Amino acid sequence: MKAAPFAYAKPGSLREAFALLERHGDRAKLLAGGQSLIAALNMRLATPSILVDLTAIPGIDGIQLRGDHLAIGALVRHREIERSELVAKHAPLLSQAAPHIAHVAIRNAGTIGGSLAMADPAAEWPACCVALEAHIVAASPKGERRIPATKFFKSLFTTALAPREIITAVEVPVAGANTRSAFLELVRRRGDYAIVGLAAHTQLERGALTRLRLVYLGVGDAPVSAAGAMEKLEGKRATPEAIAAAQAALEQDLSPAADLTHSAATKLHLARVLLGRALAALVT
């Protein structure tokens, strides 16, 4: 298990990074925390000719409150998010999700930008960003653009990023007084990729669920918003009847593929269970 030969560059600015991408094109891979990429290199699932290490680029790390949103730099490690008081206050869904990401050693190294760019459909951050209606900030020689997370994840390991674009930050709307969130996932061992996971987010208005977002992970090629279930519940209280109706709607919302040990039917069943639990958590 040795990686195929590759060159390595550590640019000191975005401009240098763009130049390297320009020169090497598809043969270059961006390296941030390396928690997925290094394993892929060692198993020769990825054989880039050059790694462009982003970790010396200034200005793309740190967590800052900027008006109505929280800006989380692409190089921010999972563990920083987990321990951030700013995040706990303004984007509690991320605080709830962070402990589910692998193990501490991995969270110490892995970055949110890397996770979003990787777009693993079983990963936590993509689903959270969709649920929060966050924006992914991407930079290229042409400038910067903000891509809604809801339009960012295209399919398996595929995003809306253009070939020479680099994620620099993610912007998350700050939570209000009525914001409620819940993050649940089912794993056979703590830290594994979820069999099924659910990022739930709502504004609770006098007991009613409004602007409800229910985004699943592990049930498709990308984070899956449960549109039917959200519609059944929007503006309603989480009564047993409403929950049951939403759970029934998941049959249309989700079409999970079987994994090694769970059939599609089981995944759908588990998604329903999580929905019930998430709603209970949102309203208590």
Add this chain to the structure above:
Amino acid sequence: MNDRTRPDLLAPRAEKPGAPADARTATGYIGLSVPRAGARRLLQGRGTYTDDLKLPRLAHVVFFRSPYAHARIRKLDLTTAARQPGVIAAFDGRAIAEYCTPWVGVLAHLKGIKSPPQHAVAIERACWQGEAVAAIVAESRAQGEDALAHVEAEWEELPVVTDMEDALSNRSVIHPELGDNICFKRDFVTEGFEDAFAKADLVVEETYSFGRHTGVTLEGRAILADYNAGEHSLTVYQATQAPHMMQDIFSRHLNIPEANVRVICKDVGGSYGIKVHVYPDEMATAAISVMLRRPVKFLADRLESFLTDIHAREHKAKVRLACTKDGKIIGFDLDDLTGIGPYSVYPRTSGIEGNQVVNLTGGPYAHKNYRARLNVVFTNKNVTCQYRAVGHPIAVAITEGIVDLAAQKLGIDPAEFRRRNLIADDAYPYTFPSGLKFEQLSHHQCLDKLLALMDYQGLRAEQKRLREKKIYRGIGLAAMIEVTNPSPAFYGVGGARISAQDGATVRLEPTGMVTCLVSVTEQGQGTEGIFQQICATAVGVSIDKVRVITGDTGTTPYGGGTWASRGAGIGGEALLQAGKALRANILELAAAALSIDKNALDVSTDAVCDKATGETKMPLAEVGRIGYFRPDTLPLKFQAELTVTRHYTPREYGFTFTNGIQASYVELDTDTGFVKLLKHWVVEDCGTVINPMLVDEQIRGGVVQGIGGAMLEECLYSPEGQLLNGSLADYLVPMSGDTPDIEIAHVCTPTRQSELGAKGVGEAGTAGAPGAVMNAINDALAPLGARVNVQPFTPERILRALGKV
């Protein structure tokens, strides 16, 4: 040896002293939780594993492995690969076979067992995905892996047999020259069996399936072979459990005189039985060292480990139990099927695991009637062979599962049902219907101790209370017997050159230090630590005076090594006897030097002393000084013998059986099918406990491996014979955070066969845990009318049993 001549300076930093010298009891260090020597070294990253060795002109070999489960090699062109940067040579199976003869994994006492000759590198045909078909030797591992992409191979796919029942049907025969797919078959029946079953009040039947799993050692398989043409000698550094066995095998298959083959084990990072077998890629590595006349290293990386480290435990067992209406077991009936891959593994064979299931099923119970049928069949998956607790997890789970089912049908509490049927503690020696003989077991003492330890009645009450709140908890028991300290009856009688005896050499150094060399090996389990305890006790020195050397055929006495829970019981006894003999020789010398009757002397705390008063007569350093440097001061006819060797073989019983009982307490999430393991208890009787801490941690580690099999681990194959989860991301091993607290207690019935009285314990946890967990889950499912019997118990399987999906 490192004689610490300035203890004042070195003591604070010394690693060796585990316990203070005054920690001894009346039995010396036996029974003390002495922290093991060596642990600190390993934790500081100062271990030396085979991969840490770098020799001049070292080459690295990598293997081109079959991507198909069964295919004929139509074309194999290595010329481009051989021209890649850093590549030294490239070989196919025929080239390797010029230097390494094939082997056949059969044993004479497994009547009728058959297997085809197996080559180090496959010739003409590959029979499982991952079988090596070419070897590339390069200056570095990375260059070798680069070159693999340039091997040109064309394949003709052949029919694949992955399902055991399909194999048994002989629809497609993997090795046509053998006639069928049956490697080994055994039928056993006691007299009057049919009649006894016909008269039973109740016969219960269930079929249990077990997922194929593997050992997942922290250190992968590793070998560095160094052929020296100047002396036609081969030195092999190998992560192996059995260096003498490997010495014999390298000698015979590479045609090098055995005296010229030396096998050295550096630190070994876990074995669990994985590293006691002959692996084709390791044999090829040794052959290539001979071919190239230079040192060659091979390491199985994690992906190769999943494809080629032995697998185990793929069984489907139908079992029936007959009993009377008042709950007395009349007999057991077993039909076991196991699939072992395309070859019986050499030299221990792949027939032993199934044979153990036949031997052990029904083992703790006092019934008289037994029928067993075993079919061991070839399949196109990786080979299977002996892995920690060989056969026991199967036998215990099916026995305990069917016992619980019978108890449930009769409405008898499972603990009470066991009490009525476990062999009485005063019934020994006892011969079991399968023919095994038990010296002395303690099932009832263990049961009583377990029920008290876990507060069985309290737990039952809690379980009942919680059920009213729709919280489903389950309690599972699993009684067991376990094979330990095997005599030559295990392998030797079948013609295998596998030693059942072990030897120990103990030497007094001139400084009063004691060096012992033992043929049992250290795999990280702490063997060397208990040898220090035994040696210090036997000779009469403090533990920091003892150095232990294992794992070198060039220096240690001949012996079997580490397997079948034999190290403490067999190697430990040899060492005890050697140490006692050295003590006697020390007294002889001191008596001669001091002109005192040796019977008035003893060795205590590093000195010869007066037996009656304890007064120091002569420090051992003085004994060493006289013995080695001034023997001229001793009587003319006196010759000091300060090095002693002793050996030990258990012979009175085929195996020194141990017994124990485990319990598991689980909570079932009926919505998700998830099971939370709340607590686990073990009561074990391994005879003399040498180091309680090591014994308990061995049991805990074993329980966790057993839980892995019950809950998580399974090598999943596609119908085409492709391994679907060959990495640690997909093959789930239990982690500490998901493991329950494991409480342990002991009953101590020393074996009378040896003075030490130690039985084996390393496999006990693994043997009993899956059955206990299964019974606990089924106990939780019982009020819902559901049952599971296919391991591992995935959420999917539990939800299906509950009818939720």
